Amino acid sequence: MVGLGLRREMLDEFCQQTPNQIEFFEVAPENWMTLGGKFGKQFKQLTERYAFFCHGLSLSIGSPEALDVEFVKNIKTFLDAHNIDVYSEHLSYCSGTGHMYDLMPIPFTDDAVSYVAKRIKQVEDILERPFILENVSFYAAPGAQMSEQDFVNAVLSEADCQLLLDVNNIYVNSINHQYDALKFLKAMPSERIKYLHVAGHYEEDVDLRVDTHGADVIDPVWKLLEQCYQIHGVYPTLLERDFNIPPTSELLKEINQIHALQQQGIASK
Template sequence: MAEQAKVGLGLRREMLDEFCQQVPDEINFFEVAPENWMTLGGKFGKQFRQLTEQHDFFCHGLSLSIGSPEELDTEFVKQIKAFLDLHQISIYSEHLSYCSGTGHMYDLMPIPFTDEAVTYVAKRIKQVEDILERPFILENVSFYAAPGAQMNEQTFVNAVLAEADCKLLLDVNNIYVNSINHQYDAAEFLASMPTERIEYMHIAGHYEESSDLMVDTHGADVIDPVWKLLQQSYQQHGVFPTLLERDFNIPETPELLIEINQIHQYQQQALLQAKSRSA
């Protein structure tokens, strides 16, 4: 399990100059959205290639639109595969949502929680896996409405994972945000996730619009209830590679390392607790 104790950071273009000089030891891998990097050339392209040759990278897509009513964009998936192959990246995840219909939307929209949607999404996931020649990793997402729901989010996520026989990117902040917005028990949801399908995890900050409305922004520090949920996750499911998401209001690296080191600390605590239980 020790090899799973890794902490990563989402890479932004403004970090390239710094990290091409030196990457702090505390950062074990980077995550990027392939859409933001696969057309880059020139200086940025060279810097990115330098980093992918020297460090572990995960990819987390934004616009695959796995739940879209439109046909799967297989040409786009082939472009993703070429990018993953070029940079020798084996980890590719996407959101359990959609962002396209008759046009492209710039928000991740909720898929109706129905049996029909479970079958539909699972079939599309298998299509993607066939093209990518890699496992597909699905992220539980934050959502703000549940149109046409025939089941709850917890049941829907588990059903899609089982039907598609795919892996899970467990986003701890999204569980917390949804638990406030939709008034469910975050700990119960967390416990219901299938340990054997978890590939890696996300943690992030969010914006509190009001006491009963949280907005998933990735633009703030992680708050205490989310840290506690991360600790619970390690205790219940074990330690997995965990990424700190910070998409804007990005502080300097030393400040980011405070949260990165907090994740390291929780991972080591969980591993020591697991070791003492098995002794």
């Protein structure tokens, strides 16, 4: 399966006709939960016809503040209303005494592993769905006592949750923090992977990449996705494009490339 992140500006087009190559959509529930009127009707029209995944932005699973239980309950109401079973979030936090509107890195420590794992189980109990955790891009690692690779694996193991493996984030972090992207990829647990993300990013400098989802996927990231299929198997894969969004005909070139790599991955098994 290959999917695309749904934006409001795409609703008119996809309610009229959705290309066959797009097999599922992903949305951030925060951006759609309160929609009514025309947008709400169009969204419901699509959720009744296509598979949808939800990828949250503001759960703030690593926040020092108490979990926003009411927010999680609202997420559940939204998922139930649209028969969506897949809910993922970032291994990060975005709130403390206020909302920071950015994804901040959680300290890579044993205490943080236990803390995040307990909160994941709390969310799962409310949502009555498996929790899917995404490896995130980050630009500093304050207070780190272990590597990103070890931290991600430790949280997945202690929380006993699933993984949204973001291939572009692996590449971005490998440049910014000077590690081997393929080694990191191989260290991820195949049995926990639920689906994949692939996206473009911005080259700020020779040793600095910024995860923007605002550009085409580059060749090294395509190569890493190909290797991911070879190592872990073929999983549903989403093309993320959040701004500088080209016409659908252009997006389909990248979507078709994912399809082609998936077929290669299947054939190689």
